[in-house]
Amino acid sequence: MAKDLERYRALTRLADEAIRVPIIGTRIGLDPLMGLIPGVGDLAGGLLSAYGLLVGWRAGAPGSVLMRMMLNIGIDTLVGEVPFLGDLFDFGFKSNTRNYRLLEQYLDRPAPTKRESRLLLLGLLLALLALLGAGLWVTVKLAGLILHAMGSL
Numbered sequence: 001m002a003k004d005l006e007r008y009r010a011l012t013r014l015a016d017e018a019i020r021v022p023i024i025g026t027r028i029g030l031d032p033l034m035g036l037i038p039g040v041g042d043l044a045g046g047l048l049s050a051y052g053l054l055v056g057w058r059a060g061a062p063g064s065v066l067m068r069m070m071l072n073i074g075i076d077t078l079v080g081e082v083p084f085l086g087d088l089f090d091f092g093f094k095s096n097t098r099n100y101r102l103l104e105q106y107l108d109r110p111a112p113t114k115r116e117s118r119l120l121l122l123g124l125l126l127a128l129l130a131l132l133g134a135g136l137w138v139t140v141k142l143a144g145l146i147l148h149a150m151g152s153l
Contacts, residue, residue: 001059008055008100015048016094032090035080042080042090049073052099056106064117065106069099071124 017027031048034041050073056066076095080086106113 004055004058005103008052008103011048011051012096012100015045015096017097026091028091029094029096031076031094031096032080032087035087035090038083042077042086045080045090046073046077049076049096049099052096052103056099056103059103059107061103061106062114062117064114064121065102067121068102068117071121072098072102 014029015031016029018029020027031045034045037044053066053069053073056069061069072095076090076093079093080090082089102113102117
C-alpha cells in the first residue's frame with residue numbers, strides 16, 4: 001500500500017505541481033498543459049487521474065470517498081473541455097492534489113472523512129434533484145404557454 005501511495009503522490013506532483021511559474025509563484029503540472037490540446041488533453045488527464053481511484057480502492061476507501069474522488073475528476077475533465085475558460089480552470093482546480101489529500105485524510109481519519117463525504121454527496125444529490133425539479137417545472141410551464149398560444153390561433 002505504501003508503494004501505491006508513493007507512486008500516486010509522484011503522479012500528483014507531476015500532474016499538478018511539476019513546474020514553478022516564476023512570475024506568479026504558483027506551481028502547475030502536466031494536467032493543465034495537456035488540457036491545452038483540444039479534445040484529447042483533458043480526457044488524457046482524466047484517465048491519468050483514474051489511477052488515484054485505483055489506489056483509493058486498494059486502500060479500502062469507502063464508496064463515498066471514491067465517489068468524491070470521481071466527482072473531482074469529472075469536474076476537472078468536463079470543465080476543462082470548455083475552450084479557454086476550462087484551461088484557466090485547469091490551472092487552479094488540481095483534482096489530483098484534491099484527491100490525494102482526500103485519500104490521506106481518509107487514511108488518517110476514516111470515520112469523519114467517510115461522514116463528510118456522505119454529507120457532501122447527499123447535498124449534491126439534493127441539489128441535482130432540485131435542479132431537475134426546477135427544469136421539469138419550467139418545461140411544464142413552457143408547454144402550457146405553447147399549448148395556450150396554439151389554442152388561440
